[in-house]
Amino acid sequence: MSGRLYVVGLGPGAASMRTPEAEAVLAAADDLVGYGPYVARAPERAGQVRHVSDNREELDRARHALVLAAAGRTVAVCSGGDAGVFAMAAAVFEAVDHGDPAWRALEIEVVAGVSAMFAAAARLGAPLGGDFCAISLSDNLKPWELVVKRLRAAAEAGFAIALYNPLSKARPWQLGAAFEALREVLPCSTPVAFAAAISRPDEAIRVAELGVADPAWADMRTLVLIGAATTRSIERPDGRPWLYTPRSVAEDA
Ligand code: SAH
Secondary structure, eight states: OOOEEEEEEOBSSOGGGSOHHHHHHHHHOSEEEEEHHHHTTSOOOTTOEEEEEOTTOHHHHHHHHHHHHHTTOEEEEEESBOTTSSSHHHHHHHHHHHSOGGGGGSEEEEEOOOOHHHHHHHHHEETTSSSEEEEEOOOSSSOHHHHHHHHHHHHHTTOEEEEESOOBTTBOSHHHHHHHHHHTTSOTTOEEEEEESTTSTTOEEEEEETTTOOGGGOOTTEEEEEOOTTOEEEOOTTSOOEEEOOSOOOTTO
16 A cells, blocks of 8 residues: 655644645644644644654654655645745655655655745735745755845845744844845835734734844744835834835836
């Protein structure tokens, strides 16, 4: 009997933001594999085995899931948001690429989820309405110099930027350094949004200008969104503006 491996994005947090397809996969799996808080989001099911591991052990976790699937089990590897965005789907394919050739014959399916940038953008208005990019500030897997190079290039090219993994206890200074680099390229008036724990009970949103944006307003649950030069802010009576990036850009922008 051959097994199956699903790599599932569970969305930003709330069950209402999980797709029906993700729900179906979670319900059908013999085994759930993933970082503890993500696996904990899946509804309990009798007979299902949960393999919980630390956040940093992605490749080991991917190999473990592949071994289970190769033994005939139906396995769901759980990620937050979308599994393809700074998450487990790439780790699974890295493991397949460099691992047991028999793994290439396995049924593997990636199930899309609502990524944090889309959940955050929807709360804010339409800041990703023009061209945009996503950058992870984590330098666990790439040198910090490359992160800064990409940030500057993206800002210079006029992209709105969704910043994932803005900081953590092990990386307290990156977001401040990123703001410094961006201030050299973008006007101080560029809107910056801090969208924390979107769709969870502790959701919090703050919008400021780049000139005064304070890295202390972010933590590891926060998606930081940097506007493009064209991103506009519509003031509202409650003090929280709508942010949107118009679909069209002038030739000289
Ligand atoms: N695969 C995930 C991202 C994993 S990286 C996705 O597609 O969303 C982890 C980072 O995602 C966090 O540091 C934070 O920047 C962001 N993030 C995840 N969930 C979030 C949420 N509910 N609200 C805001 N940001 C979130």
